[in-house]
Structures are given as structure tokens and as C-alpha cells.
Amino acid sequence: MAKVGGVVAAGFLGLSGLIWFVNLPYPMIRRPVAGIAPMLLLPSYLSMDRNYREAIAHVEQADQLVNQATSAADIGLGAEKVKLAQENLDQLPVWFLGYEPVRMCHFMGCSWNFTFDEFSRARAQVGRMNARIFQENNALTQLQTAETDLQKAKQAYQTATNVSQQQNAIADWQTALDQLTVLPRETLAGTTGATKYRNYERDFNRVVGSVAGSNQTQTMIAAAQQFAALATQNSQKSAYTVTEWQQIETLWSNAIDRLQKVDSTDPDYLAAQSYLADYTQKLGVVKTRLETEEKSTLAIAEAKRQTQELISSLPSKPNPDERNRLISRLQGIIDQLKQVQPNTTVYAEAQTLLKQAQSKLSQL
Structure with a gap:
């Protein structure tokens, strides 16, 4: 057994x-x-x-x-x-x-x-959420740092024994407030920070008073001028890519955004409005240049696509009907290339292609 x-x-x-x-x-x-x-x-x-x-x-x-x-x-x-x-x-x-x-x-x-596709989608979704979590955690850390700095500055102002100490505390207080305004708005910290900013700003204005308000306005104007200077510095060439124009547009928008925050009762309001009018006009120019670059880029891309199609279908010995169709399609490519505007990054290339197309058309 x-x-x-x-x-x-x-x-x-x-x-x-x-x-x-x-x-x-x-x-x-x-x-x-x-x-x-x-x-x-x-x-x-x-x-x-x-x-x-x-x-x-x-x-x-x-x-x-x-x-x-x-x-x-x-x-x-x-x-x-x-x-x-x-x-x-x-x-x-x-x-x-x-x-x-x-x-x-x-x-x-x-x-x-x-399937492999479903598995890949699941992994991609996990990857996107990991990126979102990373962004959220970074924003939360920035929010916590800003709030800590704000409380320290507030305490320093309340315990200051002379004007110099008060001014230093006010500057630190304003810096902490500014940190709340740069949090990504699509994050939890950005939403929370926007709500807290209004409360903190109200407390700041109440405690510090008109002097701090004036300093804040001057800081806003100075920040706007810095953005404007950088935008001007980055606009020296005659042509920029779509991405570069978008970056310049963002700089002008940031400058305008800060000027728009200046209250109408502030002593520096008129100066801010003067800058605002100038920057708004320059932003309009940038938007026009951006639109021109986008349309020109699309136009040359379409012309190249039509050219490739024409080359791939080109008969070795075209008959009269085929010759007429070739002329029509070639004219369409020429019209497309003529849409590319001067002072764009693709203008020189478009002119070269245009001459080639016109030469080919004259041969037909």
C-alpha cells in the first residue's frame, strides 16, 4: 500500500x-x-x-x-x-x-x-497617462513651492522692521504670485492655482496697498517689455517657418496678456495702454505673416504632389489629347506655385519650380 x-x-x-x-x-x-x-x-x-x-x-x-x-x-x-x-x-x-x-x-x-493593435493601444494609453501624471505631479510641486514661497514672503513682510525689508518681502511676495500664473491651465494644479491666485492677490492688495499695486503694475509692464523685446529680436529675418512665427506670436500674446491685467485705476494705466496698442498692432502683422507662410507652404506642397502625379503618368509619346491634358495639368501646377508669396521660407524654391514648369510648358 x-x-x-x-x-x-x-x-x-x-x-x-x-x-x-x-x-x-x-x-x-x-x-x-x-x-x-x-x-x-x-x-x-x-x-x-x-x-x-x-x-x-x-x-x-x-x-x-x-x-x-x-x-x-x-x-x-x-x-x-x-x-x-x-x-x-x-x-x-x-x-x-x-x-x-x-x-x-x-x-x-x-x-x-x-490583437497586436489592441495591445499596442492599451500600452499607448498607459504611456499617455504616465505622461499626464508626470505633468500633473510637476505642476503640483510648482504649486506647493509657490504657496510656500508666498507664505514666507507674507510672514517676512509682517515682521519687517524697515522699508528695505518690506520692499524685499513685497518683491518675493509678487514673485510667488507670478509663479501661480504660469502653472499649466489644463492640470489640476493650474485650475487650483487660478482659484487660489485670485484669493492671494486680493489679500496681497489689501495688505500691501497701493504701493504694492504700483510695483505689480511696473512688474507687469517690465515683463511685457521683455516678451516684446524677445519677439522683436526673433523677427529680424525676412522669412520664418510656421513654427517660428507661432513662437513669435506667442511672445507678443504674452506681452499683451500682461498689459491687459493693468487696472484702469492704476497710475501707470495710460503707459500700459500705449504699449498695448503698439504690441497689438505688431501681433496683427505677425498673424498675417503666419497665415501667409501657412498658405505658401501648403501651396508648394500641393504643387509638388501634382508634379509627382504628372511624372508618374507621363506617356512616352503623347497623342494630341494627352498633350492637351498635360498642358492643362502643368498649367494647374504653375497656378499653384504662383500662390507662394514672397518673404516666405518656400518662395525661392517655388520660383525655381515655377521656372522649370513654365519651361516645360513652352516645350509642349
Whole structure:
């Protein structure tokens, strides 16, 4: 009897060892077994099924927490869910896609029967949420730093014993307030900071009074002038790319945004309005140049596309009808190139292509 029990135990251990071996996460082991004896891979299938279900659940939970966060705790919990989703996805053997046991899945309804595209989308979504969490955490850190600096400056102002100390405290206080205005608006910290900024600014104006208000206005005007100077410095060439014009446009917009914050009751209001009128006019010029660059870039791109189509369909010996069609299409390319305006980055290239097209047209 003992021998029989020993044999059974040995057989059980042997079977357990076999199942353990064939379920090792190596394609060279699992793939042949999946085609011959898929039942032996049942532990792997169950693990895959569980990880796939949990990955989907964690991704959905993380999406809700991260993209609809109302507190830092939501961001932290969302980060945990993203990490769990990543761990679940890491447990799914991508090499196994296309080798799943079709017959077994027919009876068991495998929920992990997915494609490479679905797997890639899930990973991409996790990646986007990781980037969003990184941005949110950075913004929260900036918000906390700004609030800490603000409280320190406020305390320094209240304990100042002379005018110099008060002025230094006011400057630090204003710097902390400015930090709240540069938080990314699409983040939780940006939304929270915008609300807190109004309260902090009201407290700042109440405590510091008109002197601080005047200093704040001067700071705003100085900041606007810095943005304007940089925009002017970056506008010296006759032509810029679309991206470069957009950057210049942003600089002018930032300068205007700061001037628009100057209150009409402030002593420096008229000076701010003078700068505002000048900067608004220059922003209009930049917008026009940007639009011209965009249209010219699109025009030459379309001309190149039509040229490639014409070359690919060009007959070796065109008959009269084909010759007329070639003339018509070539004229269309010429008209497209004529839309490219001077003082754009693509004008010189467009002129070269235009001469070539006109020369070819004259030959026809």
C-alpha cells in the first residue's frame, strides 16, 4: 500500500513538474505545447485571462482618476492604477498572439483573445497617462513651492522692521504670485492655482496697498517689455517657418496678456495702454505673416504632389489629347506655385519650380 502511495505521489509530482515546466514563460516551450496539448497550458491561460481583465479594469480606473482628478490623492491613486495596468500588460505574452488555442477559447470564451493593435493601444494609453501624471505631479510641486514661497514672503513682510525689508518681502511676495500664473491651465494644479491666485492677490492688495499695486503694475509692464523685446529680436529675418512665427506670436500674446491685467485705476494705466496698442498692432502683422507662410507652404506642397502625379503618368509619346491634358495639368501646377508669396521660407524654391514648369510648358 505504501508503495502504491509512493508511486501516486511520484506521479503527481512528476505531472506537477511537467505542468510547471510547460508553463514557463518561454515561446520555445509554450508554442509547441499550445498546438499539441493546450490543456497543459491551462494555468497560463487562466493567468492571461486574469491579467487581461485586470489590465482593462485598471486602465479604465486610471483614466477616470487621472483625467477627472479633483485632488492630489486622485493623481496618486491614478498613478497606482497605471502602474498596476502596466504590470498586467507586462504579464501578457505578446508573442502568443496568433497562437492561442482556438478550440479551447471556443468553449471557454477567452477574454484575452485580442490583437497586436489592441495591445499596442492599451500600452499607448498607459504611456499617455504616465505622461499626464508626470505633468500633473510637476505642476503640483510648482504649486506647493509657490504657496510656500508666498507664505514666507507674507510672514517676512509682517515682521519687517524697515522699508528695505518690506520692499524685499513685497518683491518675493509678487514673485510667488507670478509663479501661480504660469502653472499649466489644463492640470489640476493650474485650475487650483487660478482659484487660489485670485484669493492671494486680493489679500496681497489689501495688505500691501497701493504701493504694492504700483510695483505689480511696473512688474507687469517690465515683463511685457521683455516678451516684446524677445519677439522683436526673433523677427529680424525676412522669412520664418510656421513654427517660428507661432513662437513669435506667442511672445507678443504674452506681452499683451500682461498689459491687459493693468487696472484702469492704476497710475501707470495710460503707459500700459500705449504699449498695448503698439504690441497689438505688431501681433496683427505677425498673424498675417503666419497665415501667409501657412498658405505658401501648403501651396508648394500641393504643387509638388501634382508634379509627382504628372511624372508618374507621363506617356512616352503623347497623342494630341494627352498633350492637351498635360498642358492643362502643368498649367494647374504653375497656378499653384504662383500662390507662394514672397518673404516666405518656400518662395525661392517655388520660383525655381515655377521656372522649370513654365519651361516645360513652352516645350509642349
